[in-house]
Amino acid sequence: xxxxxxxxxxxxxxxxxxxxxxxxxxxxxxxxxxxxxxxxxxxxxxxxxxxxxxxxxxxxxxxxxxxxxxxxxxxxxxxxxxxxxxxxxxxxxxxxxxxxxxxxxxxxxxxxxxxxxxxxxxxxxxxxxxxxxxxxxxxxxxxxxxxxxxxxxxxxxxxxxxxxxxxxxxxxxxxxxxxxxxxxxxxxxxxxxxxxxxxxxxxxxxxxxxxxxxxxxxxxxxxxxxxxxxxxxxxxxxxxxxxxxxxxxxxxx
Numbered sequence: 001x002x003x004x005x006x007x008x009x010x011x012x013x014x015x016x017x018x019x020x021x022x023x024x025x026x027x028x029x030x031x032x033x034x035x036x037x038x039x040x041x042x043x044x045x046x047x048x049x050x051x052x053x054x055x056x057x058x059x060x061x062x063x064x065x066x067x068x069x070x071x072x073x074x075x076x077x078x079x080x081x082x083x084x085x086x087x088x089x090x091x092x093x094x095x096x097x098x099x100x101x102x103x104x105x106x107x108x109x110x111x112x113x114x115x116x117x118x119x120x121x122x123x124x125x126x127x128x129x130x131x132x133x134x135x136x137x138x139x140x141x142x143x144x145x146x147x148x149x150x151x152x153x154x155x156x157x158x159x160x161x162x163x164x165x166x167x168x169x170x171x172x173x174x175x176x177x178x179x180x181x182x183x184x185x186x187x188x189x190x191x192x193x194x195x196x197x198x199x200x201x202x203x204x205x206x207x208x209x210x211x212x213x214x215x216x217x218x219x220x221x222x223x224x225x226x227x228x229x230x231x232x233x234x235x236x237x238x239x240x241x242x243x244x245x246x247x248x249x250x251x252x253x
Contacts, residue, residue, distance in 0.1 A: 002072040007082030009036035011181035015205035026072040056104035080109030087190040090144040098145035105149035124168030130157035194248035
């Protein structure tokens with residue numbers, strides 16, 4: 001099995017790469033920071049490949065995708081995980097930075113999906129994993145572009161799964177809640193401390209990666225983790241009211 005993971009130099013992507021390598025899969029890891037990828041592959045072993053690419057440019061992935069497939073064969077599981085986050089007052093957000101975020105969080109995974117999908121359809125097998133966010137279900141104040149990007153990716157992912165029903169190709173949509181990563185911790189630090197934020201359930205990247213691999217194997221439609229956040233999908237209006245009402249104010253510069 002060949003698993004390709006974007007945004008694998010740290011956080012959730014790194015944990016997913018480790019989880020699949022531990023299970024015996026060949027793993028291609030893609031991110032901008034080549035030195036981190038090389039260090040990761042040094043731990044994962046010979047059946048791993050590091051590819052440095054700036055996915056925020058949303059350029060044609062074909063050249064480096066051919067490199068990955070030349071090393072490990074056709075992609076069996078594509079994990080669209082690469083992403084960035086902007087947390088701050090919307091009026092003070094740079095549109096250029098916001099549009100870079102949209103390219104990385106939305107345009108890039110859609111390009112990659114379209115690049116691998118014809119081969120998966122021809123083989124009648126394969127899985128696409130889209131790592132969205134709970135922000136797709138319950139938009140958080142202060143994350144204007146990030147909310148939009150994850151809602152777009154989540155909607156595209158859910159619709160693609162329905163479109164591909166009966167083809168042998170499966171789609172897993174992932175909605176992580178608070179998980180301790182460098183990006184997640186930095187995002188929380190942008191808000192003023194509050195009792196609500198201190199009592200939120202938090203997860204780990206290792207457990208999320210394990211649940212994602214299980215969902216792929218069992219062909220489950222989605223992963224919501226920590227599991228308590230599934231209430232947001234069942235009762236979206238209540239969840240959105242709660243997040244809008246109780247998200248603490250952003251820290252002042």
